[in-house]
Amino acid sequence: MNAKRIAPLRRAVLEANLRLARSGLVFGTFGNVSGVDRDEGVFVIKPSGVPYGLLTPARMVPVSLETGEVLAGRLRPSSDTPTHRELYRAFDCGGIAHSHAESATTFAQARQPIRCMGTTHADYFRGDVPVTRPLTEAEVAKAYELHTGLVIVETFRTRGLSATDVPGVVVANHGPFTWGPDAHQAVENALVLEQLARMEIAQRIVAPDAPRPDPFLVEKHFTRKHGKSAYYGQQKKDVQ
Amino acid sequence: MNAKRIAPLRRAVLEANLRLARSGLVFGTFGNVSGVDRDEGVFVIKPSGVPYGLLTPARMVPVSLETGEVLAGRLRPSSDTPTHRELYRAFDCGGIAHSHAESATTFAQARQPIRCMGTTHADYFRGDVPVTRPLTEAEVAKAYELHTGLVIVETFRTRGLSATDVPGVVVANHGPFTWGPDAHQAVENALVLEQLARMEIAQRIVAPDAPRPDPFLVEKHFTRKHGKSAYYGQQKKDVQ
Amino acid sequence: MNAKRIAPLRRAVLEANLRLARSGLVFGTFGNVSGVDRDEGVFVIKPSGVPYGLLTPARMVPVSLETGEVLAGRLRPSSDTPTHRELYRAFDCGGIAHSHAESATTFAQARQPIRCMGTTHADYFRGDVPVTRPLTEAEVAKAYELHTGLVIVETFRTRGLSATDVPGVVVANHGPFTWGPDAHQAVENALVLEQLARMEIAQRIVAPDAPRPDPFLVEKHFTRKHGKSAYYGQQKKDVQ
């Protein structure tokens, strides 16, 4: 591992972890964010159970994408590290965020997807955010966190979902994972997902059986912000 | 366009956008506020997808009320600009605000009006805040944002509603638009509408079928604050 | 009116209004708090529609308890002043607070009392907080705010309730009024009532038909804090 080359990644991952903490989506030492450098074959993740106030770039733990080994320092990486690693191996993403955010976790505990009910959702997720099946006793007993990653990947594969189009999932009786092009975007998606989950809860009070938005409206909003025909936002050069 | 004459409008529209951001009704770069100078034939609106922290008066985008053309600068205006323009052309108002505020958006997703259930509502909106019909596939495919404006205007026309008496709407599966005499008041109405939507959600929990307030109570409160017989507040000269 | 003697009352009423504003229970210029000096025959109330940031002790409006006349200054008192005056005349209290706080107002709009479901409620209110009947068209048409006060008094009289034991009410389709020994305590009761209303809403979700607390538990908690056998808190001399 080239320590110099991953220094900016460490800072970015620290900043993304702190943003998640500031957002109010985590309490105590819960939650973890990572980012990957695929050229280096390394991802960097929050250490396990260290208070957010004590985090520094040097305390962000580099882990080998290939072997799962810790590549520097004495701190243990987040206990969810094997989950992150499986997701990096299966999905084309640059950052991953995990929290026990209240409303998204409610859907995990309800074992229900967070349905796409409008354009706010469609701006970020191209359809429902799925829920995994529960893990079996064997999967929990041995390599639990690895199996958490595998069941997420299985969820996307068996349903033919694109992890780029739907950058998030809720793990049954556990909580949400989101991802994105980098650690910052993964946290952004975590914040948005929590907001969407809050609206889905309110929707169940107001009109649980309301009709879904038309598919062409969902497509319009997703493609307005993502892909070749996007027309939202600015050219980078016009806003420094 | 006379740049000097619209300078105060640019500052007012910036301030109104920042107020919307501070209120917690928007996340990320979502939400947009505009204000109009009808003598100049210009409205000024937030640029598309620029973080709130980077907004300046000079970055507020002036747009021709007649042609929809951007009149200065290189920044794209908000993607919702054609919606604002249609509303300025149809309604007698000086400012417009759009957000994806959680509770009002829930009603958009539920395709239900925000009902007038008490005097807090009647102080600002003379009756229910309506919901639009969903757009058709053709309306979404071409000039989507223009059609969003048109369907709002259609909603008011076909139901015989006054945009002055009811300065807001929820667009089906999208979110709320509010307006007012200026950009500041449009944001004020956005904040109030969110509060009313929150109470309507709680009302569905406590007593979904509670009787409506008597029409004479609604009239009393609206006219106590609006129009010729208003007696709320002070003479301007007594409070600088 | 002796301006010097009511100066401390003005400051106390200002402070209580600002506390209500800081609490988040009001938005915009909504809400009003007053306090009375019965020896002087004067109560002092917030001016109508003045932003909280512009309030000063001198802008608090003194009103005659006997005639309802404004006794000093050019500012109009709160439009709810006649309601406050009726309550001071009927009830033995030193301060009154009115807000459109979200959850208490939900019960006003639902035309339902805020039920006593536990000891938190019983620590402050000796039983359910009642809801008034709706006003008639005649009562709204003429001297509306006076009739709001009268219907509150009627609610307590016809049900044999003590305004000292139950220092609050929700006015149908309007919102809560609370009172207490002084303006500060009236606001304290407003904050507590909102908290109780929030729990009553959550209770409707979890167990709408849960049994009521036993009357002896309610009595125990109310008398633990109020009246001759109170044993909560300290002797004043031990905590300056």
Place this chain on the structure above:
Amino acid sequence: MNAKRIAPLRRAVLEANLRLARSGLVFGTFGNVSGVDRDEGVFVIKPSGVPYGLLTPARMVPVSLETGEVLAGRLRPSSDTPTHRELYRAFDCGGIAHSHAESATTFAQARQPIRCMGTTHADYFRGDVPVTRPLTEAEVAKAYELHTGLVIVETFRTRGLSATDVPGVVVANHGPFTWGPDAHQAVENALVLEQLARMEIAQRIVAPDAPRPDPFLVEKHFTRKHGKSAYYGQQKKDVQ
């Protein structure tokens, strides 16, 4: 009592009380936290009804574990002191926290346990957080706060629950008590319990009859953080 030896406990208990206050779980002077020094036979608790802003280490009240007597100072201890004392005598814990936190209190008022629905709960509580039976009239009439403690202990004894595995309870029509190895952890558990109660309320909206998490998942998460096979967090020496 050795005043010097309990000085650090007084500071720790003050800090834990202030943390509870900052958390927003208490309003006014509500809520109280204590900590015990079993070698000294003393527990230290917040004084009754003193505003949080006036608390100092010297004002934390030391009480004899054996006799219940106040051992120093003129301030009365929290009115809930006899409850704390019973819990210290029955349970192996070092700190206790009591609040009327909104969502946990809702379950107290609903007389329902806070069910274990996922891993967030299982990380802290090994199964449902139980609710006590209501107290009888005789128990309320005499030594009410003592009986509150006794009914908590009875709840754990009759159901065969371990107070170490399940460090919290909701007292019927009253509110939650939590405990832990020290005062700080007791508050931590209070904050977590409130979060779990919030999710349980949301769960009732989304899917009240959702299946429970598998017991092996609950066990996995509890033992991942607690006991001999815990692997969450760091060696103390690696993070100062």
